[in-house]
Amino acid sequence: MIESTTDQIRVGLSACLAGDEVRFDGGHAHQRYLTRTLGRFFEYVTICPEIEAGMTVPRPAVRLVADGERIRVVDPKNGVDWTAAMEQHAVRRAGIVDEENLSGFILKSKSPSCGVERVKVYDHNAVPNATGRGVFASELLRRYPWLPVEEEGRLNDPVLRENFIERVFAFDRLRSVFASEWTIGTIVDFHSSEKLLLRVHDEAIYQRLGQLVANAASQPRPAFAAEYQQMFMDGMAARATVGRHANVLEHMLGYLRNRGDAQARDDARTAIDDYRNGIIPLIVPITLFVHLARRYDIEYLLRQSYLLPHPKELMLRNHV
Secondary structure, three states, X not given: OOOOOOOOEEEEEEHHHHOOXXXXXXXXXXXXXXXXXXXXXXXXXXXXXXXXXXXXXXOOOOEEEEXXXXXXXXXXXXXXXXXXXXXXHHHHHOOXXXXXXXXXXXXXXXXXXXXXXXXXXXXXXXXXXXXXXXXXXXXXXXXXXXXXXXXXXXXXOHHHHHHHHHHHHHHHHHHHHHHOOOOHHHHHHHHHHOHHHHHHHOHHHHHHHHHHHHOHHHOOHHHHHHHXXXXXXXXXXXXXXXXXXXXXXXXXXXXXXXXXXXXXXXXXXXXXXXXXXXXXXXXXXXXXXXXXXXXXXXXXXXXXXXXXXXXXXXXXXXXX
16 A cells, blocks of 8 residues: 555665764765655665775775776875775675665765775876776675665766665565565565556566566575566666656556546546656656545555655655
């Protein structure tokens, strides 16, 4: 049923973004949106790979340096090589995802330890090229390629922000199902409730997942669980588009065909067209369909996570 959650989801966070004074200059990079807004729904588990690998506060700023095919972590002021310590720490610490049951990670951009993309890599002439990835971020994504991971700066983009937070909540639902004593019937119910959400992200993967579920009885349980979860998150990683949202809304409109009055259907159709044409944000037709699903007790729609994939208080669909 459509209802907002009050349970906090456990998410990893670079400690400096939480306000901890762990940066090389003794400062922080506190992001109030993360702690005050998302913090109402996320329970953060903080990490600072540089401090945990043995660096002090304050400290010289380390950088990534290209050494042939290898990328090293070097203190350019005194030449200290932190590569081994940082790589060993990353291998050991990336397991925090399983240890702390994390459903996502928010990392500090441009950091030689936490940056996900466009981290500066210096050549032998000390010329930077923004093509690198931080040491911890590299190991985290290598080990957990399906994990929702984002940098704090990219969360300023409404589309990227909504996509990331949607994936975190989707992954939390996914983990909860497979952490239980699940049956094939349980997975069929879960897959059915995620149908429309998957379709706005990746129709092909939605179809493949349906085939996987249909043949679940013929597979070993661990293999099925691993394949379903990987494919589900691969599908969610594809960015939803206005066109796919409009198509799904049109699909939902079909459930009003024999319900309600003509005016209700006309209002819903107008809202879809206005959204498709950029006149109104997604939240408008979504709110209308929530109202109509409740008014006419349309069970199929009421069970769809698509109508409330994350808390309404975040107002994410007001801006997409």
